[in-house]
Amino acid sequence: MKKTFLFLLVISFIYIIYSKYIYSPIIFKIRSDFEKPIVIKNIPKGIESLSSKGCASCHQEIYEEWATSMHAKAYIDPLFQAYWRKDNNIWICLNCHTPLQNQHEFIITGFEKGDIKKPITQKNEDFSHELREEGITCAACHVRDGVILGPFGNTDAPHPTRYDPMFKSTAICDRCHQVPSGKSMLYIANPCNTSEEFHGGPYAVKGYICQTCHMPEVERPMATGSPIRKIGQHLWKGGYSPDMVKRGLMFSLDKKINNGMVDLILKIKNSGAGHKFPTGDPDRYITVHFDVISKKGEVLKSEQSSIGRWIIWKPIIVEVYENRIKPHETKEYIFNYNNSAGDEIRVQVVYHIMTERAKNKLKKKYGLKEDIITEYKIFEDVISL
């Protein structure tokens, strides 16, 4: 009896310590710049609403590019929706995925006993459903109280404009793409460390910024009928674009076939990404496959390696290992096989948005309905022996 009581006491004690001081409902620390949504009280003169559709009437091409991007889908993205549900629709996610206050149904005025799980809310009279669907809409980056911020400041626009140096630096991306680690989170790097990876790497030294690669320059009018200028395309291609991912990498496969022994060396170089490959979302990873396939189609030998982050999420976050490829770094994978004529060796590299297991869990438990493609081949070679 006494023993059971003592046991229960210890368990309750551990539980209280864990839930009060260690457990966090989110996997990062809240930093002051994204702690609050962006408040826009005055819509710039000459603009009817904050909706990107209003900008489209003059900035058609930019609008069409933006509409293809994950920024435009940051709220409707089925993976975001499923993960958000998994995290009990906690408010903080919205400050980056729908950063304007007018995109939020409720305004947060405080927290019960400082607990971020228990926000005190008030209905938002300026909430717009349509605007929420636009995710990271034009106004999130361009509109502040009554003016449109931009990289020029001296354009002939029908709306007030103001030059902001942020547009030609990584600062505009850092708010959302550099996410810090919190207490009791044992990451090797921050949960999302893209800006830090970039600033410590070779492209920052060359004068690149995120926009150099993610908003490539073209010469064209920025608005219908306006003069030709150097404009940044609003594309932000990343892991959902096989072409972009392939552009970031260089593959080479050395083959040595000697006295019945096959030696393969696959080299993967991060030749074109300004940060680690992959970066950002810790779910992303790459697998490298060597498979020997007989004439009958049987798999005779198989080897697989992964490039990514290995994180234990519960009960506390511990990043055990990470081997992502730094800018300009090359990784080598060696495969040996006893040659038997007629077999084939298939070498493949596959990019994954997330594991099949994680995707199935989102389907089963968190309402993910769409059958989104979460993996694709980025390299393949078949060697016939």
Ligand code: HEC
């Ligand atoms: C995630 C932030 C972000 C969003 C969202 C965004 N822009 Fe931009 N915009 C930028 C940056 C950064 C530049 C500067 C690009 C450059 O010149 O390198 C820019 C530049 C511009 C320019 C000046 C031309 C140029 O490229 O320099 C116009 C016009 C513009 N954006 C309109 C829009 C419109 C319209 C939308 C919505 C359909 C939009 N932007 C959405 C970040 C954003």
Ligand code: HEC
């Ligand atoms: C009625 C047409 C019209 C609408 C609507 C409009 N713009 Fe513009 N915008 C222009 C023109 C014209 C320019 C200047 C073009 C030039 O001089 O090359 C401009 C310039 C800009 C610039 C560059 C400012 C600078 O000086 O760096 C940005 C950024 C911009 N617009 C964003 C937006 C956004 C965001 C919206 C929607 C909220 C929007 N615009 C709505 C016509 C419009």
Ligand code: HEC
């Ligand atoms: C207001 C927050 C915010 C800002 C500012 C922002 N981003 Fe994003 N970005 C996001 C979010 C959120 C996503 C992911 C949306 C999703 O997949 O649901 C994203 C996605 C992306 C992707 C696609 C990633 C992928 O998964 O393939 C790229 C590339 C990107 N952003 C680059 C940039 C660059 C470059 C800048 C600065 C010019 C920038 N972003 C500014 C929040 C932001």
Ligand code: HEC
């Ligand atoms: C030298 C070009 C270059 C620069 C500079 C660069 N990127 Fe990238 N980025 C890429 C390439 C190529 C990819 C696709 C390969 C990959 O997935 O890493 C990519 C992918 C991404 C992704 C998708 C995540 C992933 O890895 O699957 C995000 C998010 C992103 N970049 C954000 C940024 C931000 C933010 C900056 C600035 C701090 C930046 N990038 C600077 C080239 C660049």
Ligand code: HEC
């Ligand atoms: C500080 C800004 C920020 C906050 C807060 C934030 N995110 Fe994100 N989120 C991002 C950025 C930036 C990306 C793009 C990351 C990348 O690919 O590198 C992203 C990507 C994602 C993705 C991947 C989407 C895809 O299609 O691959 C999911 C899922 C996601 N976020 C869910 C959440 C949830 C749930 C929360 C709240 C617990 C949250 N985010 C809070 C900035 C943020």
